[in-house]
Amino acid sequence: AQTVTQSQPEMSVQEAETVTLSCTYDTSESDYYLFWYKQPPSRQMILVIRQEAYKQQNATENRFSVNFQKAAKSFSLKISDSQLGDAAMYFCAYTYSGAGSYQLTFGKGTKLSVIP
């Protein structure tokens, strides 16, 4: 069974600094997708970034980038120039093409606090 592990229940970062959130996953599949979702206090799930496993290049979206290490099954999220609005729960998630309807497997989440 596929599992997603986020080992950091809580993290904090100083405003304007950089923080890295960790995520590891376990799968025997070769064709899969990884995501980072942000859930602010409003509880709306917001897609931060996605990574297709077949792509070697790490995905980047403005201040957000990932370090995708396929052999190590690691998918960390780096937030640069942290802003107060980045404070939220962050969930790492996985899906694969053989999951029928592309069901997501979520990690337990990391609560990120941004210190002014």
Add this chain to the structure above:
Amino acid sequence: GAVVSQHPSRVICKSGTSVKIECRSLDFQATTMFWYRQFPKKSLMLMATSNEGSKATYEQGVEKDKFLINHASLTLSTLTVTSAHPEDSSFYICSAIGTAFRYEQYFGPGTRLTVT
């Protein structure tokens, strides 16, 4: 694009009554919709997967007679909590997958259900 709405955003009902939550894809056709439950400070727990015109597939441990799911059209899925009890109080989130990005889920804003 890819907006998913939920209605209502908050609902309070008395124990023993039923309550219906609607999930709509506003600008795309959703071939598959998912229903999640989220407890405070916890990750999302998949309850069921529904495909348009088909019976929903429920996750292990989810009572299909208590949580009725109907996916009557490509833009609407409903979750009905029947004979609600206080332990059904939770945050319910739906998501949808369209044909453009078959592996990416778009999330609704969630519904806070309180059973008194």
